[in-house]
Amino acid sequence: MARIDRSVWFVTGCSTGFGREIARQLLEAGKKVVVTARDAEKIADLAALAPENALALSLNVDKADEIAAAVKAAREKFGRIDVLVNNAGYGYLAAVEEGEDAEIRAMFETNVFGLAALCRAVLPIMRAQKSGVIVNISSMGGICGFPGIGYYNATKFAVEGLSEAMAKELAPLGVKVLIVEPGPFRTDWAGRSLKTPKQAIDAYAETAVARRKATQAYSGTQLGDPARGAAAIIATAQSASPPLRLALGSVAQNVIGERTEAFRLELEAGREVALSCDYPETAESGGKPKIR
Numbered sequence: 001m002a003r004i005d006r007s008v009w010f011v012t013g014c015s016t017g018f019g020r021e022i023a024r025q026l027l028e029a030g031k032k033v034v035v036t037a038r039d040a041e042k043i044a045d046l047a048a049l050a051p052e053n054a055l056a057l058s059l060n061v062d063k064a065d066e067i068a069a070a071v072k073a074a075r076e077k078f079g080r081i082d083v084l085v086n087n088a089g090y091g092y093l094a095a096v097e098e099g100e101d102a103e104i105r106a107m108f109e110t111n112v113f114g115l116a117a118l119c120r121a122v123l124p125i126m127r128a129q130k131s132g133v134i135v136n137i138s139s140m141g142g143i144c145g146f147p148g149i150g151y152y153n154a155t156k157f158a159v160e161g162l163s164e165a166m167a168k169e170l171a172p173l174g175v176k177v178l179i180v181e182p183g184p185f186r187t188d189w190a191g192r193s194l195k196t197p198k199q200a201i202d203a204y205a206e207t208a209v210a211r212r213k214a215t216q217a218y219s220g221t222q223l224g225d226p227a228r229g230a231a232a233i234i235a236t237a238q239s240a241s242p243p244l245r246l247a248l249g250s251v252a253q254n255v256i257g258e259r260t261e262a263f264r265l266e267l268e269a270g271r272e273v274a275l276s277c278d279y280p281e282t283a284e285s286g287g288k289p290k291i292r
Contacts, residue, residue: 002240006082010034013088015042017187021230034074061114071121085135086115094197095208111155130174140252144259148208183252185224224249
């Protein structure tokens with residue numbers, strides 16, 4: 001795989017999980033990294049790995065002023081941003097009926113609106129450079145819906161749609177978009193970072209509640225290795241032609257593959273109904289739908 005030297009990285013959510021591992025590997029490889037987290041104290045040890053190449057910043061992606069200040073500081077120190085990794089995010093597991101409005105909106109603020117705001121802040125720099133890669137961390141839950149994860153699914157489905165549209169907008173400008181779709185990895189996502197509803201509804205005991213308990217129970221024993229996943233993200237982002245999507249881990253590869261085939265079959269099953277909804281072809285329209 002041909003590689004391009006992308007020397008300056010801006011990574012969000014570096015206190016734990018993929019963000020932390022990506023920042024660590026980049027700094028150890030001699031890259032310049034803007035290392036960010038809500039609590040800057042939690043990333044001080046990362047910055048200490050390579051003080052000359054690290055810029056550790058406090059950044060809450062929900063706050064527009066902090067985003068603007070962080071991007072300005074990054075540009076002032078390093079002069080450019082080659083790769084933006086939108087990793088900050090978390091999960092809220094609840095059946096749709098169990099969902100609490102404040103928790104739902106808070107997760108969308110971080111997972112969707114914060115990600116979009118970072119993209120808007122960094123894109124003027126990348127457009128001026130005529131190069132760059134935006135890495136948006138989605139999930140296999142951005143392709144497949146699961147009981148008890150509907151609101152989290154919704155945030156990641158939003159990331160998928162936003163990223164795919166953005167990739168098409170940026171293609172002529174020299175900027176790439178990479179959507180990363182991890183399955184279960186041994187990060188803190190299913191542990192301390194996970195949020196759940198205050199009041200469970202017994203009617204969902206066999207679906208949403210059961211999945212919630214299973215997700216929490218396997219925290220720390222997932223198949224995915226964050227170090228290997230981070231290495232795969234870094235290598236793919238530095239490739240000459242990154243793909244639009246990258247599934248991470250055997251679970252994601254298999255589950256997304258199964259969902260893709262099921263989607264194809266669903267689409268084919270509804271083919272006749274779909275085609276019946278067009279205006280009928282007529283001689284006077286030259287075989288084209290007649291617009292009324």
